Amino acid sequence: MAESIIYLEGVTVSFEGFKALNNLNFIVDRGELRVVIGPNGAGKTTLLDVICGKVRPVEGRVIFGDMTDICSLREHEIARLGIGRKFQTPSIFKNLTVFENLDLAARDKSKGVLSTLFAAPSPVKREAIFSTLETIGLASKASQTAGSLSHGEKQWLEIGMVIMQDPKLMLIDEPVAGMTGKETERTGELLQSIAGERSLLVIEHDMVFVRQIAKKVTVLHEGSVLCEGSMETVQSDARVKEIYLGREAREHGGN
Amino acid sequence: MKTRVANEWLVFAVLLAVLLLAAPNALSPFRLNLLGKFLALAILALGIDLIWGYTGILSLGHGVFFGLGGYCMAMYLKLAVGTAGTYMVALPDFMVWNGLKALPWFWKPMYHFWIAIPLAVLLPALCGAIFGFLTFRSRVQGVYFSIITQAMALVASLLLIGQQPYTGGTNGITDFNDILGFPIAAKKTQTGLYIVTVLCLAACYVLCRWIVRSKFGRVLAAIRDAENRVRFLAYDTVMFKVFVFSISAALAGLAGALFVPQVGIISPSNIGVVPSIEMAIWVAVGGRGTLSGAVLGAVLVNAAKSAFSESFPDFWLYFLGLLFIGVVLFFPEGCVGIFLRARERFRRPAKKSPGAELKSEMEKPVPQRAGGVSR
Numbered sequence: 253m254a255e256s257i258i259y260l261e262g263v264t265v266s267f268e269g270f271k272a273l274n275n276l277n278f279i280v281d282r283g284e285l286r287v288v289i290g291p292n293g294a295g296k297t298t299l300l301d302v303i304c305g306k307v308r309p310v311e312g313r314v315i316f317g318d319m320t321d322i323c324s325l326r327e328h329e330i331a332r333l334g335i336g337r338k339f340q341t342p343s344i345f346k347n348l349t350v351f352e353n354l355d356l357a358a359r360d361k362s363k364g365v366l367s368t369l370f371a372a373p374s375p376v377k378r379e380a381i382f383s384t385l386e387t388i389g390l391a392s393k394a395s396q397t398a399g400s401l402s403h404g405e406k407q408w409l410e411i412g413m414v415i416m417q418d419p420k421l422m423l424i425d426e427p428v429a430g431m432t433g434k435e436t437e438r439t440g441e442l443l444q445s446i447a448g449e450r451s452l453l454v455i456e457h458d459m460v461f462v463r464q465i466a467k468k469v470t471v472l473h474e475g476s477v478l479c480e481g482s483m484e485t486v487q488s489d490a491r492v493k494e495i496y497l498g499r500e501a502r503e504h505g506g507n
Numbered sequence: 508m509k510t511r512v513a514n515e516w517l518v519f520a521v522l523l524a525v526l527l528l529a530a531p532n533a534l535s536p537f538r539l540n541l542l543g544k545f546l547a548l549a550i551l552a553l554g555i556d557l558i559w560g561y562t563g564i565l566s567l568g569h570g571v572f573f574g575l576g577g578y579c580m581a582m583y584l585k586l587a588v589g590t591a592g593t594y595m596v597a598l599p600d601f602m603v604w605n606g607l608k609a610l611p612w613f614w615k616p617m618y619h620f621w622i623a624i625p626l627a628v629l630l631p632a633l634c635g636a637i638f639g640f641l642t643f644r645s646r647v648q649g650v651y652f653s654i655i656t657q658a659m660a661l662v663a664s665l666l667l668i669g670q671q672p673y674t675g676g677t678n679g680i681t682d683f684n685d686i687l688g689f690p691i692a693a694k695k696t697q698t699g700l701y702i703v704t705v706l707c708l709a710a711c712y713v714l715c716r717w718i719v720r721s722k723f724g725r726v727l728a729a730i731r732d733a734e735n736r737v738r739f740l741a742y743d744t745v746m747f748k749v750f751v752f753s754i755s756a757a758l759a760g761l762a763g764a765l766f767v768p769q770v771g772i773i774s775p776s777n778i779g780v781v782p783s784i785e786m787a788i789w790v791a792v793g794g795r796g797t798l799s800g801a802v803l804g805a806v807l808v809n810a811a812k813s814a815f816s817e818s819f820p821d822f823w824l825y826f827l828g829l830l831f832i833g834v835v836l837f838f839p840e841g842c843v844g845i846f847l848r849a850r851e852r853f854r855r856p857a858k859k860s861p862g863a864e865l866k867s868e869m870e871k872p873v874p875q876r877a878g879g880v881s882r
Binding site: 364 | 718728735741743
């Protein structure tokens with residue numbers, strides 16, 4: 253078995269009695285692109301929150317890489333280890349330019365108070381930022397304020413910010429929400445090109461998109477893993493059909 | 508881009524020359540003294556702008572830091588009176604009538620100018636850092652932070668009033684004779700204090716400008732927009748906020764230290780809840796998120812206060828309240844915002860106004876930036 257990049261063991265998260273994650277065991281291998289699906293309230297976003305330190309589990313361990321238990325670390329320390337997060341609603345700095353957004357995200361030896369006070373612009377970094385701008389298709393908008401971008405462009409900018417962080421593990425929450433079909437397809441290609449050297453954990457509702465990118469899918473239900481495997485395996489699983497795909501089918505049938 | 512920056516420095520140099528050379532000759536000693544007081548307060552406004560305009564954290568307790576600086580200076584000045592006071596003893600007058608026999612320990616270092624003055628800046632910086640660390644670390648944010656700072660201002664003023672033998676109580680500390688051996692009320696001394704104030708303001712402006720134009724400044728703006736995002740980009744936002752709050756407090760302390768010898772008194776009425784709120788209003792009126800706005804606001808509002816208090820002393824507070832409501836509702840970017848918008852319209856009359864961006868920007872103004880990318 254390949255080495256794992258993130259390993260959750262018996263993780264429980266409780267919000268005032270409601271168990272968003274319930275004794276969850278979950279592993280992502282190095283270089284893998286994993287998609288997590290599941291109905292609303294299944295704990296998908298909470299799973300990402302636990303990994304990036306936004307939410308602390310009441311029980312269980314979260315092991316990053318070889319042996320680092322990240323449960324006791326603060327958000328910026330986890331980010332420094334090499335975990336990048338893209339949020340569900342695009343979370344960017346709307347008053348800074350697109351370029352500045354990426355510049356702040358860029359990986360640095362130090363991101364402390366003094367090193368930012370005395371930071372000098374570096375040509376190497378500038379190069380890297382422009383290369384990312386090309387990748388996310390925002391090169392022509394480098395000096396616009398991020399707040400003036402369209403919704404889809406904001407999504408891309410945030411993905412670009414996570415790329416600039418140069419993380420080992422990227423947590424991507426609903427990357428194609430609010431995107432057009434063509435944008436969705438491009439995003440899928442982008443994510444697939446990133447996987448391999450990095451590990452990706454993607455949450456998505458859009459089944460077309462999931463089919464496009466997923467090799468291995470995990471279905472969450474009520475805070476635990478219901479089923480895991482290739483898209484075909486998951487789709488043919490009776491329980492999955494019942495709780496998720498079935499319901500979706502019913503909803504679509506009803507429309 | 509280059510020419511705009513050059514223009515900015517030109518304006519800066521001209522203003523500095525006017526303040527240093529023209530004002531002392533053109534203004535009466537009374538008016539010059541008033542201007543010196545306003546410019547001292549402008550230093551404090553710069554500090555509030557750093558924390559509020561640029562980082563989005565509203566402090567309603569900067570009077571405390573102003574007071575720390577002011578009281579350090581006042582303690583030095585009071586001790587410099589020596590035995591020349593009303594009672595002909597080496598103890599400050601209010602200690603004598605409050606029955607103290609000896610100088611309290613924390614007064615003793617204040618005999619020395621070169622201890623008192625650094626303390627006037629370092630003490631607020633330290634208190635700001637500790638207060639900031641405790642509140643920011645436990646993620647106190649938004650209006651809750653403002654309320655806590657407000658409580659801090661209330662506690663500080665009550666403490667000063669309650670400890671009359673050590674602090675001079677409600678009356679504060681006043682009746683000074685000399686500063687560094689110069690008679691404090693003399694015209695020449697006051698002009699000297701005015702010049703020192705102008706130079707300090709200029710230095711603080713340059714310092715703040717350097718801070719907000721650095722990458723650090725962009726992290727501050729990012730914190731204002733989406734603090735969580737900044738954390739997940741591996742920045743320890745607590746330390747950034749503590750640092751900028753501490754600088755902000757230090758500037759307030761310096762302002763207090765410059766204010767006291769020019770005004771001749773510091774008392775709890777300068778540092779409590781109401782003055783602390785007033786300080787935020789200066790910055791709101793001038794224009795949050797622009798350093799020139801902070802300076803302008805402090806001078807304008809205080810000049811208006813002087814003018815108003817001379818003619819209608821009872822109505823000043825009502826006027827101030829109306830001014831604040833008016834600015835918040837109609838000109839959230841203050842005077843400088845109005846100016847920038849007018850200039851924009853004047854320059855590009857054909858193009859559509861930047862209204863879309865400016866609208867509903869209550870939380871923050873649009874800072875003018877050099878930007879990382881050339882167009």
